[in-house]
Amino acid sequence: MKATRVLAVARKTLRSLKHDKRTVGFLVFMPLFMIAIFGYTFGGSLEDVSVYVVNLDPGVGNASASEAIVAELAASGVLRVEQVIGPEGDPARSVEQALAEVEAGNAWAAIVFEENFTADVLRSVADAGSVPTGVPGAITIHLDASNPNIAQAIMNEVQLTVQGVIVSEYHLLPPMTVSEVRVYGEDAEFIDFFAPGVMGLAAMMVTFMLSIISFVHERSTGTLDRLLTTPVTEGEIVAGYALALGLVGLIQSIVILVTAVALFQVQIEGSPMLVLLIIFVLGAGNQGLGFLLSSNAKNEFQAVQFMPMILFPSILLAGVFWPIEAVPDLLRPVSYFVPLTYAVEGCRSVMIRGWGLGDVWFQLAVLATFAVVMLLLSTYSLKKRR
């Protein structure tokens, strides 16, 4: 293997990208766009979720537990209380009215405080520590759970508010507490979790795509055949491409890292260079994969058809947006065969946990093995073509 020839192939690959202004734009802006969209979408918290409240509880004397809770809910910002119905009027009609809004899609939930809510609360408070003499105060939430995230947020909000009111209004402390001490990820937000994932995903998508399309093009125009009549060897061609596309992946990662830090204050606890090394190895491996699959595509159109096949398992199973612990048992073994899994895991550990080379050597070793195997197979498949 001769370095000058490897470099010649790498230079020609980068140059042909460089002349195509739109592709250059795509390579730079696609990751930027990806991280910005994902960042703003997932980075924000839920706000102004419409709910109706049906308060059938007239309170006891001047005290009303339901009113205290409703006031807190309205102040939280997560929920927007469109209207409080009751306690005057026919209870059944009030509930019906609120339910109709949920059914019509105008609100996500109808929160109903039962008629004796405050009385039940007061008795339960008095009973505290001894045998209960009645039922606790009851809140029923009629949910439009067609969006699980919103449903979850409403339930959390109501429960947190109820707990808060119990402590502040009735001075009842829960008998047990749980507190959190963060070993890693102090101040970590969701964006810190998925930025490394998006970075790996972008690098892998683009190196794979460029590789498969370039090689289908090289095969169909006859340039690959022509190259092979010169002293350049199959291995040198593959290495040249891996070098060029690995660099492209690297540049994209830099764009993503800079954007993520500038726009979303993503933390990089460990070494950025280590993150880039992981991405480079991932890119080189995917270049090989793209190359191998390109021999099974007759034209660019067929090449593009391979993309979803490779991308979907990676997006869904590699832990980009949710942890692989959330992948069902049946599919989890597949996760361990997706190279992106290791890149995401490695980058995440370096960026959030601040791990070093000694801690992510395993992930790097898996990626390096993937790259070496892919590049050797590519070389072999080229040799077989003679």
Add this chain to the structure above:
Amino acid sequence: MKNKGGAAGDKPGFEDGEGSVVAEKLRKEFDGLVAVDDLDLSIRRGTLYGMIGPNGSGKTTTIKIMVGRLKPTGGRARVLGEDVPIVERVADIGYMPQEMAIYTELTVSENLQLFGELYSMKPGPRAEREEELLSMVDLRERRHSLVSQLSGGMKHRVSLACSMIHDPEVLFLDEPTVGVDPELRVGFWQHFTDLKARGKTVIITTHYMDEAVRCDVVGMMRQGRLIAEGKPKELMERTSTSNLEDAFMEFSWRDAA
């Protein structure tokens, strides 16, 4: 750089007496279809050799075997004294395929640079050679144009220049003059003649029988075989014809009979 422009006979494993390009009972079948049919061929060093014949007569297949892109089904082929696919002296052959096979997304100059680098040429000599070839193919002003923006004929000329960047000992040109206007074509043939004078071997396939007259030796191919071979003049004399086209028709009839 192995090619110094000197006599090819100096190199080990290659006797000058033997042809630069030799085929013995060379055979190539594609799924039972015979493309090259026990072809015997011997082209001496310093020859401008023209291969003529209709489409499908096996010209391109023969050349692809010689440059190592196809494996023969049977027989033997030797280039510069080495069995194909040649490895030792691969830098001493040049090949221009029939299809464009250059990087259309690169400029003219970048294509030449790439091929020069693949032949491990030093930047200085490579730049000199680039100038020379750009003049020859009349593309000096277009050197920084992307190949995709050139006309078909210009692309062909870039491709020709790429095959010659390293001044090879043996040059295989598959239809080099397609889409090249007559004036420039004359210049090309002059250049091929110069190469020959410097001891290079040039093998050209062509459809234009009239230009094959300029070759030292013409091999007429039909159905994967050589049906006639000789100096153009001899071939015409042997068939009592006045041009190669008629001579080819005459040899074809004799062969079919």
